[in-house]
Amino acid sequence: MLVAGIGNVFLGDDGFGVEVVNRLDVSVLPETVDVVDYGIRGVHLAYELLAGRHHTLIMVDAVPVEGPPGTVAVLEVDDEDPLGPVPVNGHGMHPQAVLDLLRALGGGVPRVLIVGCRPAVIDELMGLSEPVAAAVDGAAALVAELARQEAADLAAPVIRQADAECADA
Template identity: 55%
Template sequence: MPPETSPDTETPSPRILVAGIGNIFLGDDGFGPEVLRHTGSGDLPRGVRAVDYGIRGMHLAYDLLGDWDAMILVDAVPDRGQPGEVRVFEVDPDGPGTSPRLDAHSMDPGAVFASLSALGGRLPRTVVVGCQVARTDDGIGLSAPVAAAVPIAVDRVRSLLTRFGAVAPVGGARSGGTREQGEG
């Protein structure tokens, strides 16, 4: 599929996948899907596809076989600071957890990246917007500090889209971006 172009400039828009992952039935692990719910609530720039993958790791791996310029992965992260702290970091495409192995039952990002490699794909430039969890026990709903971090993460995602060169919708018209709600 060719890159989308902006009608005013005819320059190709980058193809960027914004992927929310996490299990909404495990408390703060539902951070990724919640951020995606808010990220996709407005117009998305051309070439951006925002998807709540929930716990569908193989679906994400197969979607990554497409021609993406970048991916923004939104996820809850353990042991990376105070609960509710949002961190942004880039993934090393050749780092640990990206060696080929097919794992159809895991949503762990490393397993998804390894499955992608086993399928013959290559990870595009990937930046994680992660939030330190407070709890991941059984139950629906985010803890107070993680819920408070959702708008911060949405701002970080939108900032990254701008940094990656995503073209904003022209004149308020609906953009070429898409949003999909997954099963979490």
Template identity: 50%
Template sequence: MTARVLVAGIGNVFLADDGFGVEVVRRLAGVELPAWAKVADYGVRGLHLAYDLAAADYELTVLVDATARGDEAGTVHVIELDTGRTEQTPCLDAHGMQPDVVLNLLAWLGEAPRRVVLVGCEPEVLDHRMGLSPSVERAVGTAAGAVVDLVTNHGR
């Protein structure tokens, strides 16, 4: 069966809470989702994600990442992202994974995903170390639940 939904965990596990998205998709590996949903750990491979999105026609892409919005650490946000074209030339970083850069690269390639939602968590620590801070670790289950809701309610 062709995947209709992509859940992409993104982030750098060597920068503490930046590994949030990777941890959420690891947790989702133990959750039964519809066969048409694909869950993948992209880590810092933004270029890989951009090409996968360009090659597929996902109805929904859920990006899971740490996102600093000025709220209390561990706050989970569900944000609909704008997938419209931009005139900005993407700045590529082979080890970076910013969702806006991936979407700009797609637009630059002449592609536009249908719907993109970011499930993000406010980070507490972005130092060079492995492991999530306690507040972000507690948010992993909340974010995983939000992803499950987005996937199972897709198309309803």
């Protein structure tokens, strides 16, 4: 599983994803979870995913979710969405653009979740706005819980299969 922080720390609240992954306590995550700050390197993220090593991707980014600034939501991306034009702008690739590029390159990820936060300010300034900064710790806890839950769900079929084989013996 890959947890990817996305965003530009020089554009105010766009740095939300970067801040969240930097606050994650990786010691409480399963060993199967990789946590990486991709920042504005969306093309690098697409190529990392192209290797096919990850079954689940959790992207963390500032996205226009419903609610006031600072609202955090979990979105599940449907891989069946039609592929649109593929913008390749290494300094401005939002989550859907990364996934579109990945599919255009012939890759995919079986499960994609986005932990998004509604931004208040996307301007040339460093630092998060007050409502978005207040959401970071809760979002980090949410990402950690999602990662643990997804890792457990991925491991469950293997355990069930092993139990069935033991019962047959």
